[in-house]
Every structure is written in structure tokens, then in C-alpha cells.
Amino acid sequence: MLEAFDATLLARLQFAFTVSFHFIFPSFTIGLASYLAVLEALWLWTGRSVYLDLFKYWLKIFALVFGMGVVSGIVMAYQFGTNWSVFSDKAGPIVGPLMAYEVMTAFFLEAGFLGVMLFGMNRVGRGLHFAATLAVAVGTFISAFWILSANSWMQTPVGYTINQGGQFVPVDWLAIVFNPSFPYRLVHTVFAAYLTTALAVGAVGAWHLLRERANEGARVMFSMAMGMITVVAPLQILAGDQHGLNTLEHQPVKVMAMEGHFKSYPDGAPLVLFGWPDEAAGKNLFAVEIPKASSLILKHSLDAPLKGLDSVERKEWPPVAIVFWAFRIMVGLGMAMLALAAFSLLARVRHRLYEWKLLHLLALVMGPMGFVAVIAGWVTTEVGRQPYTVHGLLRTADSVSPLQAPAVAASLLAFVVVYFIVFGAGVFYILRLMSHSPHRGEEGPERGQPVRAAGITPAPAVPDALGSPGGGA
Amino acid sequence: MPAFDLPTIWAFIIAFAIFAYVVMDGFDLGIGILFSWIPPGRERDTAMNTIAPVWDGNETWLVLGGGGLMAAFPLAYGTILSALYAPIVAMLLALIFRGVAFEFRWRDPRHRAWWDIAFSVGSIAAAFAQGVTLGALLQGIAVKGRTYAGGWFDWLQPFTVLVGVSLVCGYALLGSTWLIMKSEGTLQVRCYRLAVGLGIGTIVAIGAVSAATPFLSDVYWQRWFAWPQVLFTAQVPLLVAIATVVFFTSLKRRHHYTPFLMALLVFTLSLAGLGISLFPYVVPPSMTIWDAAAPAASLKFMLVGAVVIVPIILAYTGYSYWVFRGKTGPEGYH
Numbered sequence: 050m051l052e053a054f055d056a057t058l059l060a061r062l063q064f065a066f067t068v069s070f071h072f073i074f075p076s077f078t079i080g081l082a083s084y085l086a087v088l089e090a091l092w093l094w095t096g097r098s099v100y101l102d103l104f105k106y107w108l109k110i111f112a113l114v115f116g117m118g119v120v121s122g123i124v125m126a127y128q129f130g131t132n133w134s135v136f137s138d139k140a141g142p143i144v145g146p147l148m149a150y151e152v153m154t155a156f157f158l159e160a161g162f163l164g165v166m167l168f169g170m171n172r173v174g175r176g177l178h179f180a181a182t183l184a185v186a187v188g189t190f191i192s193a194f195w196i197l198s199a200n201s202w203m204q205t206p207v208g209y210t211i212n213q214g215g216q217f218v219p220v221d222w223l224a225i226v227f228n229p230s231f232p233y234r235l236v237h238t239v240f241a242a243y244l245t246t247a248l249a250v251g252a253v254g255a256w257h258l259l260r261e262r263a264n265e266g267a268r269v270m271f272s273m274a275m276g277m278i279t280v281v282a283p284l285q286i287l288a289g290d291q292h293g294l295n296t297l298e299h300q301p302v303k304v305m306a307m308e309g310h311f312k313s314y315p316d317g318a319p320l321v322l323f324g325w326p327d328e329a330a331g332k333n334l335f336a337v338e339i340p341k342a343s344s345l346i347l348k349h350s351l352d353a354p355l356k357g358l359d360s361v362e363r364k365e366w367p368p369v370a371i372v373f374w375a376f377r378i379m380v381g382l383g384m385a386m387l388a389l390a391a392f393s394l395l396a397r398v399r400h401r402l403y404e405w406k407l408l409h410l411l412a413l414v415m416g417p418m419g420f421v422a423v424i425a426g427w428v429t430t431e432v433g434r435q436p437y438t439v440h441g442l443l444r445t446a447d448s449v450s451p452l453q454a455p456a457v458a459a460s461l462l463a464f465v466v467v468y469f470i471v472f473g474a475g476v477f478y479i480l481r482l483m484s485h486s487p488h489r490g491e492e493g494p495e496r497g498q499p500v501r502a503a504g505i506t507p508a509p510a511v512p513d514a515l516g517s518p519g520g521g522a
Numbered sequence: 523m524p525a526f527d528l529p530t531i532w533a534f535i536i537a538f539a540i541f542a543y544v545v546m547d548g549f550d551l552g553i554g555i556l557f558s559w560i561p562p563g564r565e566r567d568t569a570m571n572t573i574a575p576v577w578d579g580n581e582t583w584l585v586l587g588g589g590g591l592m593a594a595f596p597l598a599y600g601t602i603l604s605a606l607y608a609p610i611v612a613m614l615l616a617l618i619f620r621g622v623a624f625e626f627r628w629r630d631p632r633h634r635a636w637w638d639i640a641f642s643v644g645s646i647a648a649a650f651a652q653g654v655t656l657g658a659l660l661q662g663i664a665v666k667g668r669t670y671a672g673g674w675f676d677w678l679q680p681f682t683v684l685v686g687v688s689l690v691c692g693y694a695l696l697g698s699t700w701l702i703m704k705s706e707g708t709l710q711v712r713c714y715r716l717a718v719g720l721g722i723g724t725i726v727a728i729g730a731v732s733a734a735t736p737f738l739s740d741v742y743w744q745r746w747f748a749w750p751q752v753l754f755t756a757q758v759p760l761l762v763a764i765a766t767v768v769f770f771t772s773l774k775r776r777h778h779y780t781p782f783l784m785a786l787l788v789f790t791l792s793l794a795g796l797g798i799s800l801f802p803y804v805v806p807p808s809m810t811i812w813d814a815a816a817p818a819a820s821l822k823f824m825l826v827g828a829v830v831i832v833p834i835i836l837a838y839t840g841y842s843y844w845v846f847r848g849k850t851g852p853e854g855y856h
Contacts, residue, residue, distance in 0.1 A: 113625050119578045120621035124614045126588040130603025131610050137603075138668055141596025142816040146824045149593040152586045153827055157835040160582045164575025164842050172845050214668065216596070218817040450604035456674045460611045467615050471622050478629040 057449045059457040060132040063464060065431070067124050069424050070468050074118030076423045079193055079239065080246025081111050082186035084273075085166075089182050093175060099265050102491040106266065107250070110482050112167050117475050119160070121468075126152075132457065136438050136448035143209060143217050143225060144199045151195035159188035190239070197238055201231035203439050204430070205299045217439070229299055233292040234430075240285040241426065244386060245419025247277035252416025255409035257486045266487030268403050275393035275402065275412070282390040286383055290346070296433075297347055300440060302361055303433035306372040308343055309333050310357040317341035318355035323377070326370045331359070367435040375428035382422040389415050528822065529815035532594040533804070535828055539590055541793050543583035545696070545786055550577045552697020554620050554645020555690055557638060559716060565709040566638065572704040572850040574624055579839055581617070593824055597668060598804040598814035605663045605670040606655050606677050613651035620644030649693045650686040654678075657685030657731075660799065661738055662807045681734055688727030692789065695720040699782035704850050717773055717781055724785075725766055728792055732759070735799055739807060742799050758795045762788060 085107055092100035126148070129137045137145075165173060165181040173181070208224030209217045219225055254271030257264050297304045305311075309321040311331045320343040324336035344353040358366055389411055396402045434440055438448040550573040560566050573580075592599040603610055623641035627634045658677035665671055698717040702710055736743040746755050765787045772780035802810045815821065 113629065116578070116622055116625045119581065120618040123581065123585055123588075123617055126585045127603060127610055127614055129592060130588070130599045131607050132604075134600025134604040134669060137592055137600035138597045141592050141599060142820040145589065145593025145596055145599075145816065146820050148589045149586070149824050150827055152582065152589045153831040153835065156582045156585055157579065157839070160579035161835070161838045161842050163578060165845055168575045169845055212817065216817065219819040219823065222819075222823050450600070450607075451669050451671075452604060452607060453674060456607055460607070463611065463615060467618060471618055474626060474630075475622060478626060482629070 056452050056454045056457050057446055059454055059461055060449050060452070061445065063132060063457060063461040064128060065428075066461070066468070067121065067128060067464055069427065070472060071118070071121040071125055072423065072427055073420050074114050074121060075189065075192070076238075076242045076245050076420065077114050077249065078111065078118055079189040079242035080244075081107060081114065082182075082189045083243070084246055084250065085111060086179075086182050086186040087273075089179050093179060098489065099269055102487055102489060103266055103270055105491040106487045108167065110479055113475060113479055113482070115159075115163060117472055121472075124464075131460075132450050132452065133438070133448050134450040136443065138214075139216050139443060139448075140203070140439055141216075143202060143206075143219050146219075147195050147199040147202070147226070151192055151199075155188045155192035155195065158191065159185050162188070193239055193242070194235060197235050198226050198228070198231050201234045202228045204228075204234075204434055205230040206439050206442060217442075230292075230295055233288070233295045237285070237288045237292045237426075240281055240288055241419070241423050243281050244278065244285055245423055247274045247281065248386070248412075248415050248419040249417070250274040251278065251412045252414075253483045255412035255416075256483070258403055259406065259409050259413070261486060262403055264486055264488075266491075270487070271409075271412070272397075272402060275390075275397070278386060279390040279394050282383070282386045286387060289380075289383065294347065296430075300433070301356065302358070302365060303367060303372065303430075304347070305356070305358045305361075306367050306369045306433055307376040307429060308347075308355075309336070309369065309373045310343070310355060311359060311369075313355070313357040313360050314344070315354045317352045318343040318347075318357075320346065321373075324373075326373045328366070328369050364436065367433050372429055372433045375425045375432065379422050379425040379429060382418050382425070385415065385418065386422075528818055528825070529594075529811045530802075531825065532590075532815070532821055533801070533811045535832075536587065536590050536594060537793075537797060539583055539587045541790070543580070543587055544793065545789055546580035546583060547577075548693045548789065549573070549696040549700040549782075550580055551620075551645045551649050552693040552695065553701065554641050554697075555649060555694040556697050556701075556716060557642035557645070560709065560712065562635065562638065565712070568705055568709055568850055569701055570624070570627070572701065575846050576843060577624060578621075579842065581621070584617075590824075594816055594821060595804055595811065595814040596816055598809060598811075601663060601665055601668075601670050601805050601809065601814075602655075602659065605672060606658055607674055609651040609654045609658070609677055613648050613655070616644040616647035616651065618644070620648065645693075646690055649690045653686035653689030654682045656689070656796075657682030660685070660735060660742075660796075660806070663805050665805060665808050681738065684727075684734065685731055688724070688731055691720060691723040691727050692792075695724045695785050696782070696789065699785045703778050703782045704848075706849050714773060714776065718770075721766070721769055721773070721785075724788065725762075728762065728788070732795065741803075741807065745799055755798055758791055758798070762791050765791065 085104060088100050088104040088107070091097070092104060129141075129144075162181040162184040165178065166185050169181065170178050202225055205228050206217070207228050208219065208221035210220055212218050250270050251274030254267045254269075254274055257267035258271055261267065293304065293307075296307075308318070309324055309326050310318055311326075311333065317340070319338035319340045321333055322337045322339065324333035324338075327334050341351045344355055345351050347353075347355065358369070392408055392411065393402065396405050396408050402408075436445055437443060438445050553569050553573055557566065557569070560569055588599070591602075619640040620642075621644075623637045623644065627637040627641070630637065654677060657679070661679060661681055663670065663672065664676070695717065698713045698720055701713040702717060705713065736746055746752065765784050769781055769784035769788070772784065800806060802812070804811045804814050
């Protein structure tokens with residue numbers, strides 16, 4: 050068993066661990082940056098102070114999340130070289146420039162204006178400050194654009210040739226950037242980020258409504274979040290369906306694993322709702338199936354034939370059970386989001402949005418589910434691409450650095466320990482900020498003397514401010 | 523050797539990114555390194571406030587260095603990073619601790635001392651690991667075919683430790699002179715005092731590394747001492763000497779800006795010296811920038827972006843520094 054933990058598997062575990070942790074932060078900041086821009090715009094437009102209070106309330110949380118996203122992201126920028134040097138050598142000429150564009154067009158934009166956004170409200174005019182907020186929001190989106198283009202190219206590689214060194218050489222950049230799975234993945238992922246943020250904001254609003262129904266800030270954020278979910282959740286299910294059809298066209302084996310189709314079905318494939326994929330035996334145990342429903346979803350015809358995993362060699366199979374279950378978690382949570390959207394719409398129509406405790410409880414429970422769904426979706430698509438790093442062309446086993454297992458085991462252990470300590474503390478601080486109820490005259494980032502620069506410090510002269518809601522605490 | 527082809531242009535762009543990183547993150551890592559010598563409370567808060575709005579922009583240059591290297595010289599990127607696995611991973615972990623400390627120390631006053639230690643130890647470890655990486659690169663990396671062929675502790679040598687310690691000292695110098703520029707009162711007085719010792723330490727360190735480098739390889743020796751090249755290369759130590767004199771004079775006269783500018787000049791010259799030693803090798807002693815370069819189609823595609831975007835980045839980075847210009851106090855925000 051221990052031999053199974055070779056350097057490649059350890060390197061994969063390390064990448065999966067660090068990227069999953071990292072992904073949590075940008076999937077929150079993409080949505081939160083846009084939410085902050087909307088709040089600031091509403092404040093500038095209507096002059097209602099509640100929007101400014103909410104802006105400052107969420108800005109403090111944004112600062113924490115963004116910081117953790119930056120430091121966990123630097124790890125990703127170097128891990129391709131440390132652990133996947135052969136992949137970097139071969140795919141670097143294509144994936145590298147896409148990531149370089151991400152750094153140049155997105156990271157600098159975000160980092161450059163984040164300082165102004167966090168600390169500059171009293172240093173620059175309102176218009177300029179709003180421009181900084183917009184720049185950060187646009188930056189998060191541009192970042193998603195490039196990194197998902199790079200990821201999609203690894204899923205659906207086009208526009209390349211291969212030279213004698215075994216490197217992928219770009220031939221048509223337009224085709225590479227807008228590769229076949231990219232538009233679908235971009236829409237699906239950005240919607241996911243918006244949903245994740247809306248669920249988190251909605252849960253915070255619900256929590257404070259449960260404690261204090263009249264709190265204006267809680268009402269506004271809850272209403273905005275539920276509105277967002279009502280619009281985006283159905284769209285996301287539509288986008289996910291389209292993305293699935295695209296995957297069927299370009300990566301059919303991944304879909305076979307997602308569906309748990311070990312066998313080929315010449316006249317209509319069943320939809321496996323639940324089951325335990327037994328890869329060794331090549332069948333599902335305890336399967337609950339709806340006959341022909343999978344063909345209906347994927348081919349829009351009850352009797353359409355669908356090929357199964359028996360049509361490809363076993364060495365082409367991804368780990369079926371992981372893909373199968375990750376996909377079900379994602380879809381299940383998507384349906385739960387749709388249910389929450391419908392419930393909140395009913396409450397809104399009945400003018401009971403701020404009264405129905407069951408709705409608030411449900412929203413509270415759903416608060417972290419966006420993150421779970423995002424990670425589950427990520428696992429589905431990435432594990433589903435196995436056993437390749439560049440789909441169909443470069444095997445994962447042939448991508449890894451010439452490292453010895455103990456070196457990778459040591460670094461993996463170090464990452465696990467550090468991430469749990471550091472990001473565990475970070476999550477605790479975020480929850481503590483969220484537990485303070487939004488209130489009038491929210492302190493927000495700048496506090497103390499407007500002419501002073503920088504920092505996040507409570508004035509030492511007022512130590513009692515340390516524990517006050519939304520203050521230095 | 524083609525005079526000014528795409529790989530050469532990209533070598534200069536990556537070198538610029540590394541330069542930008544070293545001087546910008548250098549001073550904020552330096553403040554972390556000095557944190558134990560700055561008393562908690564007012565002075566520490568001020569020191570932190572001088573860099574809070576700019577640190578992640580500074581660190582983005584490290585991402586550009588890494589991403590740019592992967593894009594422009596993918597073979598070198600994979601080789602260097604897998605050869606230097608331990609110091610690179612240590613640097614990444616150290617940067618996590620120091621990066622989150624910026625926010626966490628304000629969010630958790632009860633454990634602020636703990637996050638201050640994380641900030642300081644993280645900064646020291648990151649700087650040391652970067653120095654070790656540089657030293658190991660200068661020392662040479664064993665390559666076979668297209669991959670790294672050495673062991674995973676090859677990077678640990680007296681020379682690499684020397685470069686590591688030197689960089690910690692140099693960053694601390696940048697940090698202390700940055701604080702002289704951005705602070706007033708007791709903190710500034712303290713930094714004037716620290717800068718004297720750190721200035722001496724940095725100059726000694728530069729001398730030691732420069733003296734040891736030519737003995738690592740004949741190539742370096744030739745690069746520096748062959749006639750008539752020596753007429754050109756000798757300008758570097760000469761300028762360092764001049765900058766050193768101006769530096770100590772300005773400290774004595776209590777100038778606010780000159781010490782930082784002179785420290786920057788010394789760093790610039792050191793990096794120029796490094797360039798003289800290495801060029802055109804990206805992974806000495808065997809891999810040149812042409813061996814490691816990505817195909818022309820990759821380099822061209824990125825060059826279009828770099829030429830247009832990097833100046834814009836520099837412009838708004840300058841703007842964000844300008845917004846937070848002047849002296850900084852301990853009462854910021856949050």
C-alpha cells in the first residue's frame with residue numbers, strides 16, 4: 050500500500066490540496082468585489098447611508114479573503130515548476146503566456162488599486178475611489194478569464210503543433226485562448242463565484258435577521274443576496290447543462306465517469322441517481338436508476354445510444370468513484386440553491402422576506418454550500434481529465450518533476466499543517482467579523498485621521514475600540 | 523550569438539521583473555526582518571502602516587517573475603524550481619505567514635504578538651530562501667537531458683548560505699532606509715541607528731559574495747577580469763564605492779530620502795553585477811537563454827502584451843505610491 054504513494058501521487062495530492070484551498074478565496078473575491086462595486090455605486094447614486102455601511106462591513110471581510118487569496122496564489126505560480134517541471138517544459142509555451150497575461154492584466158490591476166480601495170477613501174475623491182473599486186472588480190474577472198482559458202486549453206487543447214523537444218508550440222493564439230470548452234467553463238465558473246458570494250452574504254443577512262429582524266443592513270443584504278440567487282441559480286443550471294453537453298462532445302470519457310456508465314447503452318442510457326461505482330468490477334453497486342433519462346438529458350432523445358467506459362481501455366479511465374460523487378454533490382447543491390431561490394421568491398411575493406424564520410434558517414445552512422459546490426465541480430472537471438494533464442496528449446505520470454517521494458511527502462505535510470493553521474485562523478477571523486451585526490456608521494477600513502496613510506490599525510488611544518463590532522477587532 | 527533577438531529581450535524583461543521585485547518587496551520584507559528590533563505598539567504599527575497599501579502589489583512582481591519565466595523560458599523554470607525544491611517551498615510557506623499577518627494582527631489583538639512573530643520569522647525565512655536560491659543558481663545546477671539531475675540537498679553549501687545571509691542583511695537595509703523616509707520621531711531615530719550597522723553589513727556581504735563568485739567557475743572569472751572587459755566591469759565596484767560613501771554621509775547628515783535611494787542604487791548595481799556573471803546563461807553552467815527559450819510564437823504573443831501593459835502597470839503603481847506619499851502615522855484604519 051505504501052508503495053502506492055509514489056512521488057506522482059503525492060505531487061497530485063499536493064496540487065489538489067493547494068489549488069482547492071486557493072480556489073475558495075478567488076471564488077469569494079470575484080463575487081464580493083462585484084458586490085462591493087454595486088454597493089458603492091448604490092451609495093453614490095442614492096446617498097443612502099446603509100449602502101456605505103454595508104460596503105464598509107464587507108470591505109473588511111474582503112481584505113482578509115483577498116490577502117489569503119494572494120498568498121495561496123503565489124504557491125500556485127511556483128508549483129508548476131517545483132512539482133510539474135516536465136509539464137512546464139512541454140506545455141509552458143502555451144499555458145505560460147496565458148498565465149503571464151493573467152499576472153499582467155489582472156493581478157497588478159487588483160493589487161495596485163486594492164490599497165486605494167481599502168485605505169484611500171479619505172485620500173482620493175469619491176469618484177476616484179469608486180474607480181479603484183471597479184478596477185479591483187474588473188481585475189478579478191480578468192483573472193478568471195485567463196486562468197480558465199489556460200485550464201480549458203488543458204481540457205480541450207487546440208491550435209498547437211508539437212516540436213522535436215516534445216513541446217507544444219502555439220500556432221493559432223485565438224484558437225488557443227478561445228478553445229472549445231473555455232466559454233462554457235468561464236460562464237459556469239463566474240456564475241458559481243456569484244452564487245457562492247450571494248449564499249455567503251445571504252447567510253450573514255439571515256443570521257442577523259434571526260437575531261434582530263429590524264436591522265436595516267441585514268435586511269438589505271439578505272434581500273440583495275436572495276435576489277441574486279433567484280436570478281443566477283436557474284441560469285447556472287442552464288449553463289451547467291450546456292457545459293456538460295460540451296464535455297460530452299470533447300471529453301466523452303469524463304462524462305461516462307460522471308454518469309457512472311460502465312456499460313455502453315445502444316438504446317437509451319439510464320440516469321444513475323445514486324450508487325457505488327466499483328471500478329475493479331466495472332459496475333455500480335446499489336444503483337438507483339431512472340431508465341433512459343441520461344440519454345434524454347445528454348442527447349435529448351430517450352433511445353439515443355450512449356457509449357460507456359467499456360468502450361475505452363482501462364488505462365484511459367479517470368478515477369470513476371471520485372468523479373461520480375463529486376458531480377452528484379455539485380448537482381445536488383445546485384438543486385438546493387434553486388429550491389432556496391424559489392422559496393425566497395415566494396416569500397418576497399408574499400412580502401414575508403424578513404419574517405419567515407424557516408427561510409432564514411435555510412439560507413443560513415446554505416451559506417457555505419457555494420464553496421462546497423465550487424470545490425466539487427472543480428474536482429469533477431480536474432479528476433475527470435485524468436489520467437492526463439493535457440487531455441489525450443500528455444499523461445500526468447509523464448508530467449511530474451524528477452522528485453523523490455520523501456521530498457514531496459515532507460512538503461505536502463508542511464502545506465497541510467501551515468494551511469490549516471493559517472487559513473483556519475483566517476476563517477475564524479472572517480466568521481467573527483460576520484458575527485458582528487451591521488450597524489449605522491460602520492467603521493470600515495479608514496478610521497482615525499484621514500491624512501494618515503495606510504494600515505488597518507485601531508487608534509491606540511481608544512483601546513475599547515478593539516472589541517467593538519466591526520472595529521479593530 | 524544574435525545581438526538582440528526575442529530570447530534576449532525576454533531575458534531583460536524577466537530581469538526587470540526580478541529587479542522590480544527585489545527592490546520593492548525588498549523593503550517590505552526588510553521591515554519584517556527588522557520587526558524584532560522595533561518595539562511593539564506605536565512604532566510597529568507605524569512601520570506596518572507604511573507598507574500595508576503596497577505590499578501585495580510588490581509581491582505581484584514575484585508572480586510575474588515566476589509566471590514570466592514559465593512562459594518565456596519554460597525549460598529553465600522547470601529545472602530551477604525542481605532543483606531548488608526545498609528553498610522554494612520554504613519561501614512560499616514563509617510568504618504565507620508574513621502575508622496574512624498584515625490583516626490578522628489587527629483582527630486579533632490578543633494574539634498580535636504571535637502574528638508579529640509570524641511576520642518577522644516569515645520575512646527572514648523568505649529572504650534567506652531567496653538568497654539561497656540565488657546562490658545555488660550561481661553555483662550551477664546539474665542538468666541531464668531536459669531535467670534536473672542532482673540530489674535534493676545540492677543547494678545547501680557554504681556559498682549559498684552566505685548569499686542567503688547577505689540578502690537578509692540587504693533587505694533589512696532597504697527596510698530601515700524606507701522607514702527613515704516614511705517615519706518621524708523615535709522610529710526614525712532608531713532606523714538611522716540600525717541603518718549604520720546594516721549598511722556596513724551589506725557592504726561586507728557584497729564584498730564577500732563578489733570575492734567568492736569568480737572562484738565558483740572559470741567562466742565568471744573570465745567575465746569579470748578578462749582584458750579589456752575589465753575596464754567595463756570595474757565600473758560596477760567603483761560605483762558601489764561611491765554610493766557607499768554618499769550613503770554614510772547622508773546618514774550622518776540625517777537626510778530623509780538619500781539613504782533609501784543609495785540603498786536602491788547599491789541593489790541595482792549588485793543585480794547588474796549578477797547579470798554580468800550570468801548572461802547569457804539562465805541555468806549555469808550549461809543552459810543558455812536560447813536553450814531554454816519558448817518558441818518564437820510564444821515570445822511574440824507575450825511581447826505585445828508586455829510592451830503595452832508593463833508601462834501601464836508602472837504608471838498606476840506609481841499612482842498608488844503617490845496616494846500614500848509622505849510620512850505615515852500609527853493610526854491608519856480598521
